Amino acid sequence: MLKRPGAGSGLIAVALSVLLAHGAACAADYPSHPVTVVVPYAPGGNLDVVTRLVTAAMGRTLGQTVLVSNRPGAGGLIGHGVVAKAAPDGYTLVTTASGSYAYSPKLQSAVPFTPDDFTAIGLIGITPQVLEVSARGRFQTFEELVEYARQKPGEVSIGHAGNGTTNHIAILQLEQALGVKFNIVPYNGSAPALNDLLGNQIDAIVDQLPSSLPHLNGGALRPLAVTSAHRAADLPDVRTLREAGVADFEVVTASGLLAPAGVPQAIVEKLNDALNQALREPAVNERLTGLGTEVQVTTPVEFGKFLQGEVAKADALASQGLLSAQ
Structure with missing residues (x-):
């Protein structure tokens, strides 16, 4: 048997209507x-x-x-x-x-x-990110880098802009997806990571595309793949990691x-x-x-x-x- 609504339920309904009216009034003046x-x-x-x-x-x-x-x-x-x-x-x-x-x-x-x-x-x-290497480095393709990492765990050095950045997260998730171990090198921002990559001090970095694009366009760096689900507008000829065989991979800022x-x-x-x-x-x-x-x-x-x-x-x-x- 249904109970007849008491005074309490009526008060709740009134309170709710007052709150809704107050919110609408605030929005009208906002x-x-x-x-x-x-x-x-x-x-x-x-x-x-x-x-x-x-x-x-x-x-x-x-x-x-x-x-x-x-x-x-x-x-x-x-x-x-x-x-x-x-x-x-x-x-x-x-x-x-x-x-x-x-x-x-x-x-x-x-x-x-x-x-x-x-x-x-x-x-x-x-903002898409890009996995990239020096044009003068030892790896020409994504497949070469991965194969070397599988053969020699911990020897492929990959830098990023700082712990907890999405660049860092992309490397961690790539390790998991591929079942490999990289030598992950944290930097204090993209600039020092780029400098070391350009100087062949490390093998690769994952970086925000805007900061790396001048070096990519100038030919000093070689893109291996982008981390977004679709190709980047600024790098239309560069594969995504999904296209390179890393299923469902997507890390963006x-x-x-x-x-x-x-x-x-x-x-x-x-x-x-x-x-x-x-x-x-x-x-x-x-x-x-x-x-x-x-x-x-x-x-x-x-x-x-x-x-x-x-x-x-x-x-x-x-x-x-x-x-x-x-």
Whole structure:
């Protein structure tokens, strides 16, 4: 027998309707003052440039200034922590990168946020990575490098831009997929890794395509494969690792916008719409492409699912002892 709804259920219904009405009212007035987007890295880097380009266009749609605040430190963790603790009103966002969101936390004993502290707004784009060797090096093809690594475990040296970067993750996942062991060499950024590769001090590196492209175009470096699921627009003749026989392989650097958890859904949708309108502007799209970013227009749900997948990859690597606090 069904029970007659009591006074309690009526109060709950009233409370919910008040909350929904309040959220809608907030969204209608939003934004009433400038929005701040935190970049968790120093000024002048690729993520900073991308953020300033996109947020300027978003401001035109929102009818408000969108300010950029750089909060670097701890591999991007400090800036994320600032936004995780901000009021969930849509006025403080962070430009995230998949490495600092999912992988860097596995390398720190104290992390000022969890994935549950954020609401996904939308993806800006992805940056392919490239496995490359010196044109004067001992390996001419991907197959040669892999065969040597199988015959002599730990002797093929592959560099990356730093522990916890997606360059590093790509090498770890390539080791797993191929069943080989590389001599993995961490650097403090792409520049020193590139210098050692150009000087034949190491055999190969995995690097972000934009920083390596001048050396590839100039013939000093030879691309063996890209790590994305599809060929890179800037290297249309270079195979993906999937095409080279590494099934289902995909590691890219992704950037996008996050807000603190609890931001009203109507505001999330308004921010997502402003972001996507910015990405569709021809001038913005062309400039992002020139920076090596392949623009991706998504919903908040789609971006959230992508980030969940990155966290799952990081958890799997950590459970195997491949990513651990220093």
